[in-house]
Amino acid sequence: MSEFQKYFPQIQYLRKKNRSYLDNAATTLKPLCVIEILNQFYREKTANVHRGDHYLSDELTLMYENTRSQIQHWIQAKNTEEIIFTKSTTEGINFLSFALEDFFQENDEILLTEMEHHSNILPWQALAKRKKLKLQFLPVDKNGELVISEWNKVINKKTKLFAFTYYSNALGTRNPIEELIPLAKAENILTVIDAAQAMTAEQINVQKTDCDFLVFSGHKLFAPTGVGVLYSKKTHFEKLKPWQLGGGMVTDVSLSGYERAEPPQCFEAGTPPVEGVLALGSVLDFLNKQNFFETTKSKTLLSYAEEELKKISGLEIIGTSPTKKNILSFILKSSHCRDLGQLISQAGVAIRSGHHCCLPLMKKLNLSSGTVRASFAAYNDEKDVEFLISAVKKAKEILL
Ligand SMILES: Cc1ncc(COP(=O)(O)O)c(C=O)c1O
Numbered sequence: 001m002s003e004f005q006k007y008f009p010q011i012q013y014l015r016k017k018n019r020s021y022l023d024n025a026a027t028t029l030k031p032l033c034v035i036e037i038l039n040q041f042y043r044e045k046t047a048n049v050h051r052g053d054h055y056l057s058d059e060l061t062l063m064y065e066n067t068r069s070q071i072q073h074w075i076q077a078k079n080t081e082e083i084i085f086t087k088s089t090t091e092g093i094n095f096l097s098f099a100l101e102d103f104f105q106e107n108d109e110i111l112l113t114e115m116e117h118h119s120n121i122l123p124w125q126a127l128a129k130r131k132k133l134k135l136q137f138l139p140v141d142k143n144g145e146l147v148i149s150e151w152n153k154v155i156n157k158k159t160k161l162f163a164f165t166y167y168s169n170a171l172g173t174r175n176p177i178e179e180l181i182p183l184a185k186a187e188n189i190l191t192v193i194d195a196a197q198a199m200t201a202e203q204i205n206v207q208k209t210d211c212d213f214l215v216f217s218g219h220k221l222f223a224p225t226g227v228g229v230l231y232s233k234k235t236h237f238e239k240l241k242p243w244q245l246g247g248g249m250v251t252d253v254s255l256s257g258y259e260r261a262e263p264p265q266c267f268e269a270g271t272p273p274v275e276g277v278l279a280l281g282s283v284l285d286f287l288n289k290q291n292f293f294e295t296t297k298s299k300t301l302l303s304y305a306e307e308e309l310k311k312i313s314g315l316e317i318i319g320t321s322p323t324k325k326n327i328l329s330f331i332l333k334s335s336h337c338r339d340l341g342q343l344i345s346q347a348g349v350a351i352r353s354g355h356h357c358c359l360p361l362m363k364k365l366n367l368s369s370g371t372v373r374a375s376f377a378a379y380n381d382e383k384d385v386e387f388l389i390s391a392v393k394k395a396k397e398i399l400l
Helices: 009-016 032-043 055-075 089-099 122-131 148-154 177-186 234-239 274-289 298-310 337-346 359-364 382-399
Strands: 083-086 109-113 134-138 159-165 190-194 213-217 228-232 250-254 257-260 315-318 327-332 352-354 371-375
Touching (some): 148 177, 159 177, 177 190, 228 234, 298 382, 327 382
Parallel strands (some): 109 134, 190 213
Antiparallel strands (some): 083 228
8 A cells, every 4th residue: 555545544444445436526535634524623613714713713714724825826816805715616616617717798708618617617507697708619639629720710800708618527527728828818818727637636726827717626636525716817807706795805885785895705796615724725735745737547457447448348548638638438339338337346446437427428429328537646546547457357248
């Protein structure tokens, strides 16, 4: 067992049971620091933040705000105020689709891509309906890569925002943000990065990237569910209206109105996911100590798994971009992905099968039952690949 694996009790538990967890794109396992901080929160330190006049609330508020600055440093944001806590990636995108409502005028256009997760389509569809906007989509080719040469066909003077995923959750493709963002900037188009799958794939630097907004979920970065982050450039604060109203986001309230607090408080109405934020902070500490991006080896694991899967006749890898990371999608010819997925799971390997909340992409690639997706994290090793290959072979014997 590697040093890194030792921090994840579930890995030890799974090993004892001869099982494997390869559904990290859905959510990651949690390290000891998360278990310990949540334990401490519930046993000794439950309180609300920004509200109490007591020692515990003060202490937790300090920890909560400290996580904000940890995230600022983690993604290299310029200011702490640019970090807004949300519930998840989904909430971050919904937030933007409401908060930016007044920024759009009738007939304006929003550009998405054909490989988006439903979370990065539905909120924009709803906004388009409310404000009479048009959605355009940058196409995907059969390898699962964006056809950037079509850029000029999908934008025009009315395009105001481009929201796209950094890494495809269905195929693992890394989209070239260093090419896409300058294209958008040149046309004055705001950029929203869905970084849900990107946080464990590479160290993001929002200043270098120069994106306008970026969203991610803590639970895909070893933190608990229920906490997420929205990064917004400070210069865009005046474009954003608070999308939720309530306690904690005001400086004054009368019976006829309110005065909003300064960002980020005005964007965090109600009680935030306090323990989730604290746990996210503990994860960042942990990853820093582990020198996470230096030691991660999921790229080699992915190649190993891909090579082994390719040896199985009838098996087809879906998504062949060389930029792919962490995610391996495949199908077994003439069998339904759910059947294949279920048999792999019965063999003790947790994977996901189906459309991965990317129905438009599955339709575009003519994958009527979707794909089977194995997704890797830094605590997976060769043994997980061996489990997977053996499970696929057993499943194939039954199915074909
Ligand atoms: C690319 C991408 N975007 C958005 C989401 C939604 O994330 P969440 O369910 O944490 O809000 C996911 C989740 O799998 C994802 O992979």
